[in-house]
Amino acid sequence: MSDTECSYCDDAGLRIQDFDAAVFDLDGVVTRTARVHAASWKRLFDEYLGRRADETGEPFQPFDIDKDYRRYVDGKPRYDGVASFLESRGIALPRGDPSDPPDQETVCGLGNRKNRYFRDSLKQDGVEVFESTVALIRRLRDRGVKTALVSSSRNARAVLDAGGLADLFDVCIDGNDAARLGLKGKPRPDLFLVAAERLGAEPDRAMVIEDAISGVQAGRAGGFALVVGVDRSSQAAELRRSGADLVVSDLAGLHIRTRPTAPCQSVHAVPRILDRPGEIGRLLDGKRAAVFLDYDGTLTPIVARPDEAILSEGTRAAVKALARRCMVGIISGRDRADVERLVGLNELVYAGSHGFDISGPRGLKVQHEEGAGFAAAVREAAERLGKVLAGVEGALVEPKRFAIAVHYRQVAEDEVPTVEDAVDRVLAEFADLRKTFGKKVFELRPRFDWDKGKAVLWVLEALELDEADVVPFYVGDDTTDEDAFAVLTQRGVGILVGCPARETAARYVLDRPADVQRFLEDLTTVLKERGHV
C-alpha cells in the first residue's frame, strides 16, 4: 500500500443516512448477563453433582465456568444446555416436561431450577449494562434510527426491566416469541428478519450488532447491510470469518457519522488546480483569502516517524509570505505545541489535536479548548497504551493534549492486528474516547462532535472572517481533512494533496507537498498584485 493510500475509511465510513434500523443482541452486547447465567448454571450443577457424589460415592468434579459453560451450555436453549452438560459427564436423566417443578430430577426440572436461580439473582443484584452500547442506541434513536432487541432467551424482557432498558427498543423479539411463532434460532436469520419487519425496515437498510458467532452468521444470512461483531472474548478473527463486516471490542469503538456528508466525487475526477492558469485569480474574484493548511502530508511529505517531518525552508518562507497578505491557520492532528514548534511562525493561528485545541497570536485573540473536558481520559489512555504496546516493535504512541496517535508505520505487517487489538482493548476502558484512522495510524479522540471542519468555521467566526468577501481555502491530504473540505463546499475551496483511493469533497487536487508550496506562492502573487496586505 502506498503512503497516499489509506486502508481504512475514517470512522469505518459508516453514515447514519444509510440505516433505518439497528437490531441488537442482548447478552454480551447490551448487558453482561452471561456472568449471571454462568453463575446460575454453576450453582445448579454444583448442587446437583455434589448431592450425586454424596449418594454414589463418585468424586465431586465441579462445574467449570471457563470450560463447561462455554462448551456445553452457552447460547443453547435452556433444556438442551442441561442435556448437553449432563451427557458430557455420562449422566442420563429423563427429559421430563417444561411444566416440571424446579426440584424434579429431570432435564426440564433442572433447567427450571437454573431459571429460578437466574431470576433470583436478577432481582437481587440487577444486571450489568454496557454503557457504551446504551450511548450508541440513544444516539441512533435521536437520529431517527429504529431499534430492536433480539434474544433467544425467554428472560430477555426480565433482563431489560432489571436494567431499566425497556424503553430503548421499539421492538423486542425473545425466546417466547420464537417458540410462539415457530421461528428457528440463530444461526438462522428468522429472529432478526422478524424484528426488522416489525420495525418496517428492509434488511439492506439495517444493521445487526452481535457478539456470538451464531448471531453474526444469522445477520449475514439475513442479508443485513452491516453486521457488527462485538468481541468480548478474543474471538475477533472467528467473528470476521463468520461474516462480521466490522469487529470492535466495545461499541465505544463504533462511530457512525451523523452529519449529512457533502457531495463527494472520485479523486480521479478532480482537477489539478496548478493545471489551470489564472484559476486562483478567478476563485478570489476580488475577494480576500483565508488559508487553512494541514501539516503532515501537506506541508511536509509523509515520512517514517513523526519527528522526521521537518518543514523545508522553502515552504516555511512561502507560508510566511502568504501570512503577510491574509490569515493563515495550521489545522493539524498533531499536538498544538508540536506543530507550532515545527512551523515556527508566530503570526499564524494553530489548531492541534484535530481542531480540539486552538490558539492564535495575541493580537488575533483566538483561544479555544473544545477538548478540555477530555484531557484526563486522554492522558490516562495514553499511559495505558504506552504500557500495553511497549513490547510491540515499531509501535509508537504519540500523546497529545486532546488525542492520542498510535503509529504502526514501523510495525511488521503481521503485527498490525496486535496493535489494533491493544488499541481496541484500551478504548473499551474509556467510554469518552473513540477510534479514528489516518495514514498508518490509529487515533483515539474525544467522543465529541468536533473536527477540523468545525474548527475552521470557529476560527473564521472568531476572526470575523465569516464574511461574503472572504474566500476560505483549505489544503489537506488525510481523511480527517475531508471534514474541512465538506464545510467549505458551498463557501470556499478545498484542495486535496495526493491521490488517495477515495472519494473526496475537495474541489481541486495538488499532487504532492512540493506543489503545495507552489500553490502558496501563486496565491501570494495574486494577493500581492491585487494589493492585499
Ligand SMILES: O=P(O)(O)OC[C@H]1O[C@H](O[C@H]2O[C@H](CO)[C@@H](O)[C@H](O)[C@H]2O)[C@H](O)[C@@H](O)[C@@H]1O
Ligand atoms: O492533520 P495532520 O497535520 O496531517 O496530522 C495527521 C497526523 O500526522 C502525523 O502522522 C502522520 O505523519 C507522520 C510523519 O510523516 C507519519 O509517520 C505517520 O504515519 C502519519 O500518520 C502525526 O504524527 C499525527 O499525530 C497526526 O495526527
